[in-house]
Amino acid sequence: MRTWIAVSGALIAAGVALFLFKVLVLGYPLSVAESPGTWRVDFVVTATGKGSRAVIDIPLPRSSGYQRILSEEVQSEQMRFSINEPDSDRRGKWSGKLEGLASLSYQVTIGATPNGRTDLPAEPGGGKYPASAEAYLAASPAIQHSDPAIAELSRELVLSGKDKTLLAHGIYEFVAHEIGAARGQTPTDALLVLKEGRGTAQGRARLFCALARANGLPCRVMAGIPLTSGRLDQFIYWNEVYLSGGWVPYDAVAGYAGSLPPDRLSLGPNNGAELVIATNVGAVTYRFDVQSELETYAELVRRRRADSQHWLDRLSLLFLPVQQQHVLRILLLVPLGALAMCVLRNIVGLRTFGMFMPVLIALAFTGTGLAWGTIFLAAIVSFALVSRLWIQGLYLLLAARIAFILTLVILMMVGLFLIGDKLGMPTGGVGAFPFVIMTMIVERISVSLEEEGLANTLRRVGATLVSIYLTYGVIHAEGLQTLFLIYPELLLVILGLLVAVGRYTSYRLVELVRFRELADTAPSVRS
């Protein structure tokens, strides 16, 4: 007799148990309060092609001490994109025929981290460097470390290689305080910067490098993008010095020695070469659109569980392709919308046109939004309804009449596309409207008008709209979407609740009004 309580209870308990297992045993986070700064950087290259094969080569970030790469995306138009990843440098290359203006972009989402250390130990000079560091002792273009002028300066500054950490600091102090910023695009060459006493960021980093190398300290120029929200078109440069068996950052321009805050996207060591290399291209410009992003709850969970081997994590929807996740976000909430419909019908007692029609319409409103969706739906339905009343006198057989209305609905949709295109209204989403459902609504409204009168029909239209809005609110609540995407076992809870609502045999709210006379002991009488 009471098996439904057991079924409902078991379903709800199973859903809640899985949820709690994930949170309490597997350690799923429940809030995003501690999430670190996440940034989204769009590297946009605009190039004018000459109609022949072109190559555009850009530096790419990699996960390192500076950042953690969360996701990458590329828009290549008609060109091909490939990533070349040797030991230190990571570069991306667009290649292919390029005609006219093309906008190429590489988008990356990263978590920035502080890099380096402040308590550098004193390190005696001498000793051998590993081959990877040794390479950064040699001369590179525009870093003229063996030039007499550099050697002369080293003597003047009393730089010596006895303590490498002190040596690096000495160079940092000099470049940071004695060399000013250049106003124009030059000088970028270490020697010129030294002669003029001022330089661009790149030039100062090169001078730092030349001084270090002249004193036997492996040093390299780093390039990157500053993480400040907005649109930028300049790279930033700093240095890394090989100390205590690792690369330690120095930024003489921004004033950081030994450690850096998480304020930059590193594009890897750069030995003075050009960062963006375009071959066979008319004109190239580039910019970076930098945007601070709060790490979402879903991203936080995905990152935390990415390496887990637990079967529950490997079944997680978070690791499906993003496109499928977008579909699932809505799909997973449809049962919740249906549950809301059941509550409205069985507990409140609302009478709508069609049981799950409001759910379908709410889904269709995804593309248009609520306000425009309502306007378009009202336009289509009222046009078809007026026509339906008008063709009443033709006495068409049922199937033909429904097909006639269906055609009117489609015609109206076509009309909306045209009008929207001309007036700039978001009518594109109308394509997703369920035209068969709308046809049936028209038929039901006209039958209802005939049988139940205008007042009852309007009441029912109102109830239908309320249901649509409520369902729309439910399935488009972003927090709920994320919750169900991470914890799809909550669908079991919904099943349990559906069983409970299905066995709700007490009064509907509207019945409290309908039977109000019966509640009185002495009923009032009207003659």
Add this chain to the structure above:
Amino acid sequence: MRRWFARARALRARGVLGINERNGGFVLPLNPRKHYPNVDDKLLTKRLAEAAGLPTPRLLGVIAYQHQLRDLPALLDGREQFVLKPARGAQGNGIVVVTHIEADGRYRKSSGALLTPLALRQHVSNTISGVFSLRGDADACLIEQRVILHAAFHDLTRFGIPDIRVVVYRGVPVMAMCRLPTTESDGRANLHQGAIGAGIAICDGRATHAAIHNTAVTHHVDTQAPIVGFQVPQWDAVLALAVRAAEMSGLGYLGVDIVIDAGEGPQLLELNARPGLAIQIANNQGLLPRLRRADALPAAARATWTDRLAAARALF
């Protein structure tokens, strides 16, 4: 000041049956789906009733296919009065009552409106293409003898024909009402369209209470005749017909609609597997206590339909 809603507790105290409980507690467990055609299809109901020897309004003809529309004029030839009825219609929709034929050949409906022969033919065509059918499926149109108003109802009827609804639970008639058409209901006996529901005592067939929509009344809104105390004619026959029709249907919880013809007496009109709850308002009583008392009847009191009838008259 009266409140516009009741407390659930107050309704429960009076044993009011709600729609959820009716469906979940009575209709779903007691009415097997396989018996639904017996009640949803009036043609099938009529055939079953004939087989069981129960009176129904005389069938003049059936139009089930569009090509049979050609036979319509021959079928109606010489008849002044008849009723068109969809076999699977719901809530009286699609029913047309013709009272006589004008000199120009147009049909006069009971509501007073006129129908040309073409419009009448179109109505039949609509009916069989499923316009009034429960699910929009193809349907058949019954042509029946028109029921003549019984003299006892003269004071309580301006136009239309009143009918009797008896709710039968597990073979026991538990509650009854008489539905009196009004001007507002356009001559139809449907409560939600504004007909008056008059609660009828099972024991003696007298009206005890009446309501229009959800409000109590004592007199007919059109004729001003008193309703409470009105005696339904041939009550014994009405009640017997209700109990036997319920037995024939195979359903455990149903509404039986009966009309009383001036000449032929009580006639089975139709059966309803989900009888409405307004009968409680008409009787100013909840159904639940009566259902429980019917449940409590000993096996001996429910052996045959005559036993159940006697038990019900003693109880209600």
